[in-house]
Amino acid sequence: FFAADFDVLYDCPIFIGNQEVLSFEVQGIDHVVAIEEPGSFDRDKLVSVLKRMVEAAVSIIGDIPYRHYTFIMMGEGRGGLEHQNSMAVFSSVPNLDDPNDYKGWLSFIAHEFFHLYNVKTIRPIALGPFDYDKENYTNMLWFSEGGTVYYEYLILNRAGFMSRDEVLEKIQNIIRSYENVPGRLYQSATEASFDAWIQPFFGGADATISYYDKGAALGMLLDLKIRHETKPQKSLDDVMRILYQKYYKEKKRGFTDEEFRDVCESVARL
Known part of the structure; x- marks a missing residue:
């Protein structure tokens, strides 16, 4: 592993465990889903749902700014943090057979994914590179x-x-x-x-x-x-x-x- 600078290093979460790992490709780029508590769900459907979401998101900008992407899912909870080539979210996989259940979850995942554009690459000037010695204020x-x-x-x-x-x-x-x-x-x-x-x-x-x-x-x-x-x-x-x-x-x-x-x-x- 090599990080070009401290900002890149600090933006790369590390989560060690016995996760179940699924994968898919979009435009030839690997996307990995690492799930801490997988439970029972349709693996193929989850991959299909996430792939369609990613394809719709990247089509807005027309360019993919990463060489690989990882969805880190850390069990029950609600909340997450975006990174330039990953997201770390507290979330289990919902019931994919119930649209009312998984649409809310998928909007949450789409939100964190689109942050790789709107925050990580398309960003107010105060939001990176950061000054880690003080607060970084922005109006945006x-x-x-x-x-x-x-x-x-x-x-x-x-x-x-x-x-x-x-x-x-x-x-x-x-x-x-x-x-x-x-x-x-x-x-x-x-x-x-x-x-x-x-x-x-x-x-x-x-x-x-x-x-x-x-x-x-x-x-x-x-x-x-x-x-x-x-x-x-x-x-x-x-x-x-x-x-x-x-x-x-x-x-x-x-x-x-x-x-x-x-x-x-x-x-x-x-």
């Missing part, structure tokens, strides 16, 4: 996290796991959740992003909001605005591809708040 978590919530549902729709109406219902619930917290009258999406070090990031207090919820709604509105202005020749996908190509591939850095806005306005022809 509403897009990095909330935008990824929006895309997790688009990915499942494009992979054939969610209908258009199901996606709209998910977004409707997110908007309802945001509108029912008093913090929406006091805290903006950028303030919630910046305060993530000192405030609950899912909101809940009287004067705070969830940048996941508001960010997902703003991501949808941004997508709709771009489609409306370009009739609809462009979409938020084009913004993502430009950010990926210009800042990750060419400039090899994150983007500033102003650069993000400039790309959005350029794509929307405003």
Whole structure:
């Protein structure tokens, strides 16, 4: 094993155990699923479901930034962390014969997977390389996290796991959740992003909001605005591809708040 720098080394989780290992390929690239507590489920169906999800996600950007990818599944729980060529999640495999059971799980997995783009490669400039001696503040978590919530549902729709109406219902619930917290009258999406070090990031207090919820709604509105202005020749996908190509591939850095806005306005022809 070789890491080019400390950031890469710190981004590579190590989980030693007797996991069951499954595998599949997308565009000739190996994807491994390492499951701590596998239980009873259809192995072929799990591989098929994950492969379709990955194919739908990578088609948005049109480029795969890793040479291999690993899904590390560490048993019961809820939550996970994205890495540039892996995810580490606390999750068992759901009942794959029950769409109501596995769709929620798959949206969670799609969220963590899409973070390899929206956070790890398409990222605000504060989110890497990190200064490990202090907090790294950014105004853009509403897009990095909330935008990824929006895309997790688009990915499942494009992979054939969610209908258009199901996606709209998910977004409707997110908007309802945001509108029912008093913090929406006091805290903006950028303030919630910046305060993530000192405030609950899912909101809940009287004067705070969830940048996941508001960010997902703003991501949808941004997508709709771009489609409306370009009739609809462009979409938020084009913004993502430009950010990926210009800042990750060419400039090899994150983007500033102003650069993000400039790309959005350029794509929307405003």
